[in-house]
Amino acid sequence: MNLDPADIQHLKDGYLLAALSASELEGVLVHARVRTLIPGEPLFDQGDPCTDFFFVLTGTIKLCRMAPSGEEKVMDLIRSGYFFAEAAMFMNGCYPINACSIEATRLVALDSRHFIGLVKNNADLCLRLLSKMSQRMHGMINEIDRLSLHSGAQRVIGYLLEQLPGGDAAASSVRLSVPKHVIASRLGIQPETLSRVLAKLRGQQLIEVHDDMIVLNDVDALRRLC
Amino acid sequence: MNLDPADIQHLKDGYLLAALSASELEGVLVHARVRTLIPGEPLFDQGDPCTDFFFVLTGTIKLCRMAPSGEEKVMDLIRSGYFFAEAAMFMNGCYPINACSIEATRLVALDSRHFIGLVKNNADLCLRLLSKMSQRMHGMINEIDRLSLHSGAQRVIGYLLEQLPGGDAAASSVRLSVPKHVIASRLGIQPETLSRVLAKLRGQQLIEVHDDMIVLNDVDALRRLC
DNA sequence: GCGACGCCTTGATATAGGTCAACCGGATGA
């Protein structure tokens, strides 16, 4: 399985590679392998040695951790056009989480060691990386206080609002691209609770639920709730 | 107020500056100011433009966010010998959190823009930074799943075990260096709940509480509980 | 077509933890 020109363009648009010269990019691509995952196929496990970082071409990757009890907590959902595991690369150690697909997924695996070597000679790229990682950390700070400061219902509403296609105020409906139980885990609640929260919002006429299609009847009111 | 030689040594031991040459360090110090805070004095607020990053010489800084309700959540406690706000620096924007002292604190404020300039010309430093930020992100991932996967009691136990002076298995007692209500917020629980958890552990003979001194009677049992 | 399964929903119940209120003891300050 190989990279076609559209994939390469896609990759170049991702922030990590945008700062590379043509020859550097060439080198990175030599060390890149395309992988295809069937739904639910694991990519790596928490504790595996970190040899690659990844870019999602199509599909969705679920990053999650296992509690000692066996319960799993979804930490992040990585969709087409995004890198992941690039942070682990710099620790030169092991992946801190599990990664697996939740639908048919094509992704690019890029060689960590080769890329590190590249970064050593490219201060500009380095700064971009620092900035990007700062942004991720910022996102995590938000996540931490969402989890600890807001109620389950507020987190659900926040999630729905996040999924709104940006810009268009009129198009106030959302298609859930992952199963509801995955969203529940992402939000740190049980599937039953998610279902109840949605039912309650439906009862208040704030939303309409048609399977994985959710219409937000009153975006402003929802925004006020959180 | 100025830096004395001990302070400078202290600073050089911090990871961010260890990779600098003598002349680079010189430059950084020219742009450094020592600040002294009384207990509870604010340093910056969430949303303030990010002009400096900091190093704690003595004392403790509390990083926290305010919920819309006015409730505050302690995100981190920064003690002597650690940098903070270095991530915000790379975003070139605003501080994402509030910072204030919780006791008399001496710290060094370092000029962000000057430091960024330096990093641009030092790929090695850059890599160290990337690695350090990865570690922080790793810590945040742990924090997120602690908050969402573990009970309040487990988080309390985890906190106590973290505070144990490393290495020495015999010395199984902990002195709480910050007020209990700050720890409670750090752990995402109420002060009353923290108090009850400690009372319960005391009832099980697992710990002894003497004001801010906590003796861990059975470290292994505690570790098993989480 | 039919059973099995997965996903979601709904109801009943249990429980962790939050909230409110009272109280204690030490520190502070008039």
Next chain:
DNA sequence: TCATCCGGTTGACCTATATCAAGGCGTCGC
């Protein structure tokens, strides 16, 4: 010295959410 305040503790109560259990509705393979 006494009043006050602050941090911590304890009790009573309540609410949000988890847990357990049942059932509905698609989808898939046979």
